[in-house]
Amino acid sequence: MRQRWNSDELTEFWTLDPGEMSLLANKAGASRLGFAVLLKFFGREARFPSADEVPVEVVDFVSRQVGVDFGEFDSCDWTGRSWKRHRG
Numbered sequence: 471m472r473q474r475w476n477s478d479e480l481t482e483f484w485t486l487d488p489g490e491m492s493l494l495a496n497k498a499g500a501s502r503l504g505f506a507v508l509l510k511f512f513g514r515e516a517r518f519p520s521a522d523e524v525p526v527e528v529v530d531f532v533s534r535q536v537g538v539d540f541g542e543f544d545s546c547d548w549t550g551r552s553w554k555r556h557r558g
Contacts, residue, residue: 471515473525480531484510494536503529503538504546521546 475484486494490509494502507529511519524543533540 471511471519471523471525475525475527475531480527483514484528484531486510486532486535491536499538500542500545502536503533503542506532506536507543
């Protein structure tokens with residue numbers, strides 16, 4: 471995954487559509503942000519990311535869409551049960 475994205479690219483490739491937003495309705499905080507990032511990353515790369523390969527610009531862009539503070543991404547547990555469910 472490339473690490474630099476300009477604003478047009480962020481908008482084109484990382485904007486959540488209404489169907490994707492509806493999948494976030496029952497999630498909050500870090501879980502909401504993490505799920506949204508996983509969803510968009512999988513749609514783009516056809517695989518799930520490791521925590522350290524998601525570009526900062528992407529996390530920031532997605533966090534503003536889902537109404538979750540950017541810092542919440544650091545508290546995501548990428549090995550727990552919730553993440554296994556999200557990937558399912």
